[in-house]
Structures are given as structure tokens and as C-alpha cells.
Amino acid sequence: MNTTQKRRIPLLLQMALVIFGTYFGFILVFDVLLGQLIPKSLLTMYMVFVVSGVLMVYTFTEEGTRELTAPIKALVEDPSKRNIRNVVFVIVPLLAGYYTYSSMLPSFDPPTELRTIHPAPPNKFKAYGKSFDLTKLENPYRKFEKEDPAKFKEHVREGGDVYIKNCQYCHGDKLDGKGPYAPGLNPTPLNFQDVGTIAQLQESFLFWRIATGGPGLPDEAAPWISSMPIWENFITEDETWKVILFLYDYTGRRPRTWEHE
């Protein structure tokens, strides 16, 4: 390297250009070309490596280090730069102070997460390897309530077993949404005792929600991070209908039906 020849760009500026160039390069490649927002944490990590690498290269020789720090040294020590120095040492702390202050201001905006508690169900859905038509679907065990009350009671009891084995961990042994896992979940498991839940719903809606769980919710219900499992993978179709009987029986609520309206 010919040191007597004056470089066109001072080293400090060169270094800054390389760092900012890489930063905007990452953003260009990820956000613009790949259409994929780069996560902030990842970008920070990349930049830590880039900055350390650049610093290593630029301070490799003593001469380079001296040249790199010369403008900073001059700013601090050179008597002729007094005015610039005063301005820099006032403005920089003020800007930093303002930035800190403004990032600490509380925000009064409501949280943006919207929740559709009972999203519109699809007309048809797939579960248990079949396609179901929600407009026609009925609980095959409901008719026993009138026709054979003893048999009906038996089915409710079986539904209770299914519930205790599978559901109470989240929905609670009193069906009030206060199961042992509930405190760790958001959205919280639904409280079936509440009039806003199963009393407003048809049994077919419940069948759909239980069989397909959180992942079965339609896109409009997003952003949704429901932990409600996909029960078609764990309990049978019959067990699903029976647990529905149990939910209504235990809470003393009636399923919503079209005939009664």
C-alpha cells in the first residue's frame, strides 16, 4: 500500500460505509428480494459479527489503527476544532437523552390482537377421514334424551369419563376453564359454565371445534395461538359426541338448535 498517496476516502468513513452497506444489503436481500422480513434479533447478531470483523480488518496494522482514530483524536484534542467539539459533545448526549426518554413513554394504544371467540364455522369440514356437513350434522345420541333416558344417562357418564381423562387439565374439573394447565395458557381454555360459550352454540359447532381444535380455526380467527388440541387424533367420533352430551348435562345448559328459535 502506498501510504504517501492520499486516500480518497478517510478510513473512518470507509469503515462506516462498509458497515451501513452490509446492513442495508441484508435488508435488501431479505426484505426486498426474498420478501421475507429478517428478524431483528438475527439482524443484530449478523451485525455484531460484521462490526467485529470490520474492526479487526481496519485495526490490523498499527498504522491503520492510527489513521482510523486520527479524526476522533483530532476532534477531542485539536484546539482549532473547539467549536465543533462543543457542538458534538452537547448534541450527542441530548440526542441520546431524547431517544431514551421517547422510548420510555408509555403507549396508550389498545393491544392489536383481536380475538373472535366464536368464529363462523365452515359449512363443511374434514375429520375422522370423512367430510362433515355442519348444517346437517346432529348429535346421534341426543335423541335418547327423550326416547331412552336411562341409556342417555349412560352415554353422559361415558362422556364424563372422556372429559376427565382428556379435557379437565385445561377446562377444569368443574368445567369452569380453571384446569391445572390453564394459568399457563393464552388464550385461556374456555369456561363452559359461562353463558357466552356452549349455551350459544350448536352441538355440531362443538363437534367441529373439538375434532379440529385450535389449528382447525379459520383464518379470520387469526391471530390465534390456541392450545386446544386436535381431538380427532386422540378420541373417537363417538367419544366426541358423548363428551358434548356431558358438557351440556354437567353445566345444565341446552345446546342451541334452530327448531327452538
Ligand code: HEC
Ligand atoms: C391443552 C389444553 C386443552 C385441552 C386438554 C382441551 N382444551 Fe378445549 N380449549 C382450549 C383452549 C385454550 C380453548 C380456547 C381457544 C379456542 O377456542 O381454541 C379451548 C376451546 C374449546 C372449545 C370451544 C368452545 C367455544 O365456545 O368456542 C371447546 C368446545 C373445547 N375446547 C372442548 C374441549 C374438549 C371436549 C376437550 C377434551 C376432549 C378439550 N377441549 C381439551 C384448551 C384445551
